[in-house]
Amino acid sequence: MRRRRHRITGLLGAIALTAAALAAAGPAYAGTPAADPPPAEFGTDWHDPLTAAPPVARPATRSCQVTLAEAQFRDFTPYRGSYTPPADCGAAGWAKVVLRLDGKVKGRQYDRLGHLALGGVEILRTSTPQPSPDGITWSVEKDVTRYRDTLARPQPVEMLIGNVVDDTYTGVIDVKATLTFYAADGRNPAPDTPDRVLPLTSPSVTTPRNTERLLAEVYATGSGGGCEEYWYMTTPDAAPYSCKAADGPYREVRVAVDGQLAGIAAPFPTVWTGGWSNPFLWYVTPGPRAFDVQPVRYDLTPYAGLLNDGRPHRIEVSVAGVPAGQSGWSTPTNLLLWQDEARAVVTGALTRHEQSDPGGHSRWTPAAPGGQHRLDTEGGHRLTVAGYLNTSHGRVATTVTRAVRNTSVHRWTDGENQDALAATWTDEEDVTRGPVTTRTARTYTMDGETTLGAGDRLRTVLSLGDRADTVTRRGGRTVDNSRLDDRYTGDATYTANVPRDQRHAVATTSTRYRLYGSAVPGGCYDRTLATVQGTLTADRLRC
Secondary structure: OOOOOOOOOOOOOOOEOOOOOOOOOOOOOOOOOOOOOOOOOOOOOOOOOOOOOOOOOOOOOOEEEEEEEEEEEOOOOOEEEEEOOOOOOOOOOEEEEEEEEEEEEOOOOOOEEEEEEEOOEEEEEEEOOOOOOOOEEEEEEEEOHHHHHHHOOOEEEEEEEOOOOOOOOOOOEEEEEEEEEEEOOOOOOOOOOOOEEEEOOOOEEOOOOOEEEEEEEEOOEEOOOOHHHHHHHOEOOOOOOOOEOOOOOOOEEEEEEOOEEEEEEOOOOOOOOOHHHOHHHOOOOOOOOOOOOOOEEEEOHHHHHHHOOOOOEEEEEEEEOOOOOOOOEEOOEEEEEEEOOOOOOOEEEEEEEEEOOOEEEEEEEOOOOOOOEEEEEEEEEEEEEEEEEEEOOEEEEEEEEEEEEEEEEEEEOHHHOEEEEEEEEEEEEEEEEOOEEEEEEEEEEEEEEEEEOHHHEEEEEEEEEEEEEEEEEEOOEEEEEEEEEEEEEEEEEEEOOOOHHHOOOEEEEEEEEEEEEOOOHHHEEEEEEEEEOOEEEEEEEOO
């Protein structure tokens, strides 16, 4: 499926896949700047894609590697195989398990989405870079230690990167996925991981009766080539714009338990590697999370007392704001459960459920002659749920409060030869479990404009931000904290509606990934990458 048909954003194809084709992953390998100066414009090859994110930290212990999948994707036929855990690195209590995807592709191809699942549990969701005629390679890493329960047993493997290969789009996506297991020892013990991981393959779920902690992770992506791939730029029906949504661009990913709202979150506004009509922005440095589609996480522990009655219950995921009957979102979900080994049944109850009136409102201001249309959007929602559990170590109360908010200003001209968006999403969450409170404040930003000028020269200027601050306190004293700040800026211009060798494309990009606190070895990671015409011109580490 191609991108939306739209004067600017429909000029080049973007991600193509069915709603079932999924994705996820981690940082690509580090490169070094080229010795030669960058060319005056893009040629037939460029630096292999890479991100500024840190590699997954690995312990210095015995390791074992297992190949999960080796496949060439030409269509929407999934790879299917089998997995057996390694025998020489421990039965299940590993210090770390790292998933790695190595890919290569050459020729011409859209960006594609893919997924990798073990026993129905989604462990990887990723998108692909767009290739050069001469070919590219890339790598993605992800810490998958939390899926220990799934990894400890033989499992069926399914992987799919939906693709189309024909006389025009020639790129065959060739990938290999491996798992590396690191044995635990006295200095590198096995971390606390869920006792059970359940894929939410249907709304009806029966959980273990001694569950004492319950999280849900939702790999929510707007994709599929339609307007929901660009949900943040949709407009109400009355506005003269090519992508419509009756209530505008406000979106919210929700989890319900037995029909009652149990969790809310702001979706991350992922820009794929063909996004904003300009693949030259992304050939070397993808936008935040494009190679690592991280799941939205919800703490559903307040509902554990209800779910522990041994009966099936309904857990459902939805995306608020999507027009009725319209496809475009994928929401594969895993449930992560911790069990009380000293009790066969953990009882409890939900004690509090409060929410504000949910809402997203858009106001369209028509353009004056020769001017720009304007759509102002503002929306938000707040939810608090609380409950307790009678565990073997006493009564434990859990309270979860989450508040999401989105503001944006969308401007465009008739014909959409100018199209601009400035948007901010915030997602703030407080989880108190017993004496411990963890507060996470997330902020996502997007500020960009695409213009189609004289000679069909298309220019896109764009900045993206992914920030999160997390603080954990025990009895009012800070015991842990971390800060993430991932920023991207790009400026790319090319001649549209002509063969590839006549585009005369130029682009500069910069990405900086900073991570501080306990989430990174040494407490500090700070890396900057810069490119000019696909040549890596800077690769700096500051920590």
